[in-house]
Amino acid sequence: MRVATWNVNSVRARAGRVVDWLVREDVDVLAMQEIKCKPEQFPHEQFEAAGYELATHGLNQWNGVAFASRLPIEDVVTSFDGMPGFAKGQEGSDLPQEARAMGITVAGLRLWSLYVPNGRALDDPHYDYKLDWLATLAAETRGWLTQHPDQPLALMGDWNIAPTDADNGDPTVLPGVSTHISAPERAAFDEFLSLGLSDVVRQYQPEGFTYWDYKQLRFPRNEGMRIDFILGSRPFADLVTHGSIHRNERKGDAPSDHVPVLVDLDLSLNGPGEDEDRPMIFG
Template sequence: MRVATWNVNSIRARVDRVVDWLKREDIDVLAMQEVKCRADQFPVMPFSEAGYEIESNGFSQWNGVAFASRLPMKDVTNGFEGMPGFGVAADEAGSLPSEARAMAVTVDGVRLWSLYVPNGRELGHPHYDYKLDWLAKLAAVTQRELKERPETPLALMGDWNIAPFDRDVWDIHLFAGSTHVSEPERDAFREFERIGMSDVVRDRVPEGFTYWDYKQLRFPRNEGMRIDFILGSPAFAELVTGASIHRNERKGTAPSDHVPVLVDLATPGELDEDRPMIF
């Protein structure tokens, strides 16, 4: 099974490009972020014509996550337990508005999350506190899921808006005092590793960025960031047979500012068939 994640930065603006890539790369399941549309606005038809079903979670022209899959999707979940909201006005229960930043599906026994982690904006901003709280709540839910269902392959995929290492930005000195590289953010990322998740792409693709700003010729100068990741549980990591970052998708007409990150999986059934028989 071939699984990928891609912050598409408006699916309505890039649907033809995304569908073309799905067919060209023979993708089974794609997790998308920043689709920037409600479910009723999602351009389903081009995906359907290519053999893909869509599950989408979006409220407006901001944020939004989705899946495209040519395999059946089960147990569709929007958001996660305890996921914090953000805004200026709370409801009668004291809750802030929820954003469309997380959804999960199960495909062929593999549990997949599409995640669009809050940006944080700047150090000290309420959105930065929101980001850290959001990550902490996600880690707690993930830890519980790992404990309750360790045999289920689980992946957290998407735009994490964190560069875990200095080499994940083109010049760390230019990021002094900025979000994405602050120690609290990096520690929040490391927390997922501490509870048992691992970056299943890094060992196979040690170098390479996944995002380049549109401004100041960032892409031609390769002034990018590595902020899109696939973190897998031990059961998921065991299935991974290959990984790649598709840098060329930042080229051409009207690209997203992010590129796809892909992993190849031996599905649980295939892995069992490859194991020697014990009598």
């Protein structure tokens, strides 16, 4: 089974190349971020013609997450418990939620497509929102792992964090000045690892970026960042047989500024999806 994540940066602009990649790479499940459209605007026909079922969540022309799967999608949720909201210039605990999270179950795997807030600047309210969002997600993850320790779980998507210095090759992203590499952001990312999740691609591809800014020839100069990850629980990691970053998808006509990250799974190692009594994780 092949599972991938990709910040497509507007699915309506790139549906053709996304579907082409799915078919060419024989991908079973794709988590997408930044679809930038409402569900009724999503280009369903192209995905469905290629044999993919869809689950989409978008509220406007910003953000948005989705899944495309050749296997049945179950237990869809569009937020996690306590997920913070955000509205520019507003404060409080009852702010509108953005379309940044979707959880599904496929073949016994609990998968999440996550578009972590950018943060914008170290002194911007969006930065505090980002840290709060990650802290709440970590608390929920701890609960999921405790309640369902045997179910494979993967948190996939654009984390907007380069967790090590080697993951940042952009000369304009500087310590003490820029988001994505600050100590609090890296500590927030590390919290998921302390819970028992692991970067299931790193051992197979220890080097390489997943994002390059469109400006200043960042891609030809390979001045990118590694900010897209698949973090898996131990039961999920035990199924992984290979992982890869598909750098070539940054080339060609009208690419996204991110590229796909993919893992191969051997479901025969524990047979997820065969036990109808297996517990499910709900947001």
